[in-house]
Amino acid sequence: MATKARRTPRRTDALSRELIVETATQILDADGEDALTLRALTGRLSTGYGALYHHVANKGDLLAAAADDVIARAMTDVATDAEPRETLRALALSLFDAINAHPWIGAQLSQGPWQPALLEIYESIGEQLQALHIPEQALFDSAGALMNYILGVAGQNAANARVRADKGVDRTAALAAVAAQWARLDPARYPRLHKAAARLGEHDDRRQFLAGIDLFLAGIETVHGQGEDD
Amino acid sequence: MATKARRTPRRTDALSRELIVETATQILDADGEDALTLRALTGRLSTGYGALYHHVANKGDLLAAAADDVIARAMTDVATDAEPRETLRALALSLFDAINAHPWIGAQLSQGPWQPALLEIYESIGEQLQALHIPEQALFDSAGALMNYILGVAGQNAANARVRADKGVDRTAALAAVAAQWARLDPARYPRLHKAAARLGEHDDRRQFLAGIDLFLAGIETVHGQGEDD
DNA sequence: ACCTGAACACCGTTCAAGT
DNA sequence: ACCTGAACACCGTTCAAGT
Numbered sequence: 422m423a424t425k426a427r428r429t430p431r432r433t434d435a436l437s438r439e440l441i442v443e444t445a446t447q448i449l450d451a452d453g454e455d456a457l458t459l460r461a462l463t464g465r466l467s468t469g470y471g472a473l474y475h476h477v478a479n480k481g482d483l484l485a486a487a488a489d490d491v492i493a494r495a496m497t498d499v500a501t502d503a504e505p506r507e508t509l510r511a512l513a514l515s516l517f518d519a520i521n522a523h524p525w526i527g528a529q530l531s532q533g534p535w536q537p538a539l540l541e542i543y544e545s546i547g548e549q550l551q552a553l554h555i556p557e558q559a560l561f562d563s564a565g566a567l568m569n570y571i572l573g574v575a576g577q578n579a580a581n582a583r584v585r586a587d588k589g590v591d592r593t594a595a596l597a598a599v600a601a602q603w604a605r606l607d608p609a610r611y612p613r614l615h616k617a618a619a620r621l622g623e624h625d626d627r628r629q630f631l632a633g634i635d636l637f638l639a640g641i642e643t644v645h646g647q648g649e650d651d
Numbered sequence: 652m653a654t655k656a657r658r659t660p661r662r663t664d665a666l667s668r669e670l671i672v673e674t675a676t677q678i679l680d681a682d683g684e685d686a687l688t689l690r691a692l693t694g695r696l697s698t699g700y701g702a703l704y705h706h707v708a709n710k711g712d713l714l715a716a717a718a719d720d721v722i723a724r725a726m727t728d729v730a731t732d733a734e735p736r737e738t739l740r741a742l743a744l745s746l747f748d749a750i751n752a753h754p755w756i757g758a759q760l761s762q763g764p765w766q767p768a769l770l771e772i773y774e775s776i777g778e779q780l781q782a783l784h785i786p787e788q789a790l791f792d793s794a795g796a797l798m799n800y801i802l803g804v805a806g807q808n809a810a811n812a813r814v815r816a817d818k819g820v821d822r823t824a825a826l827a828a829v830a831a832q833w834a835r836l837d838p839a840r841y842p843r844l845h846k847a848a849a850r851l852g853e854h855d856d857r858r859q860f861l862a863g864i865d866l867f868l869a870g871i872e873t874v875h876g877q878g879e880d881d
Numbered sequence: 882a883c884c885t886g887a888a889c890a891c892c893g894t895t896c897a898a899g900t
Numbered sequence: 901a902c903c904t905g906a907a908c909a910c911c912g913t914t915c916a917a918g919t
Contacts, residue, residue, distance in 0.1 A: 436902080459893060469904040470894070480893065531757060531810030540836070540844055547843035561850060564843075566804075566863030573803015574796075580761030606770070613777035613794075614770055620791060633796030637863075640870030666883080689912060699885040700913070710912065 488529035492538035495519035520575040527579035559645040718759035722768035725749035757809035789875040
């Protein structure tokens with residue numbers, strides 16, 4: 422008896438959580454957050470919903486796993502053999518760049534900050550601050566604040582990138598639009614913004630992010646440090 | 652001829668954008684982000700979808716307006732007659748508290764940072780930093796970094812609160828769970844986290860947030876300041 | 882001008898049924 | 901054990917029709 426023709430060709434190799442997460446990341450990177458639907462994923466993987474749900478708990482689990490992978494990869498790229506301040510800057514920039522390259526991570530960062538890769542970050546920041554001889558209680562606060570700053574700011578930045586991508590405008594055009602808006606503000610009510618409008622053209626998110634890191638480090642050393650150790 | 656009975660009683664007073672935003676905020680505060688559906692909103696307002704869409708562009712617009720209202724209200728509560736450092740701390744805490752009291756704002760903060768109320772924040776931070784005699788270019792960076800820190804960290808914090816609310820666990824229980832997880836980590840690989848587990852019980856998000864603000868301000872004054880002016 | 886609400890085009894998730 | 905895919909219970913949004 423003739424077998425019924427299959428609607429879709431069935432995949433021959435086994436599905437795995439890894440493959441699912443990897444494919445999800447590809448869709449997210451290529452077409453953005455909204456493009457990752459379970460329908461799109463079943464299509465791309467030539468499989469059904471049940472198969473996916475057999476390997477991941479739900480869509481949130483999938484997104485968290487994808488974000489965790491990217492963050493973990495960014496962390497292994499950081500050279501840790503340099504001087505502590507330099508290592509911290511490198512770590513911060515690596516995370517900033519990773520989050521900017523995969524803006525969909527932004528939404529995940531705020532979904533419970535105790536994912537595996539975040540442990541890595543916290544531990545690493547703690548290690549560098551300890552090398553700077555920050556006393557223990559201060560280290561606790563400083564590491565937390567620094568980590569919050571990095572993830573918070575990078576996340577905000579990624580969100581901006583996402584909004585720009587959705588609207589289809591590039592960074593320069595978006596900045597010009599904001600500058601025009603600020604320039605239109607009442608100089609009596611918003612004197613600083615009105616003035617800052619002229620300077621927005623030279624604004625660089627990455628540089629400003631790093632400037633913030635430096636201010637933070639300067640603050641940490643001023644308040645808690647025992648001076649330079651080189 | 653008898654008029655057909657109405658399915659639902661029609662509202663007698665006119666609808667307004669203000670009333671819609673206000674009602675949305677009530678639903679968000681009472682029952683969380685997921686509870687705000689357009690269906691719930693039409694029900695509560697005894698109206699139809701078209702009526703809502705006549706006053707707001709879409710759901711995103713509605714959420715942005717609600718968040719903007721709360722932030723604006725938090726800003727007007729800040730006393731600005733104190734010393735600049737104190738005013739900045741008060742401003743930061745007021746925003747932190749507002750975002751924590753309305754955790755759904757967190758998701759909005761990252762949806763394009765140029766909403767009206769954010770202008771107010773930036774202007775106010777700039778004003779206080781100027782009073783601290785920070786030179787202009789440094790002021791640009793410092794104000795941006797400070798604003799990013801405040802919104803980023805408060806947003807992260809609100810997200811944690813949201814996750815806790817969804818899972819129905821209180822803060823103490825959540826902290827205890829994290830502490831247990833950290834304690835289980837390999838002390839060789841995560842020495843600092845393993846050790847920090849014991850200290851998590853005394854962790855206070857709000858205090859740590861403020862500690863970060865202080866480090867930031869110390870950094871700003873160290874790098875750019877001209878000493879105390881009092 | 883302002884509003885109604887059935888209908889549309891999607892979602893994520895479940896689950897009986899297959900191999 | 902692993903997978904299929906129709907079906908379910910939702911969404912946000914539209915739009916012809918009413919007043």
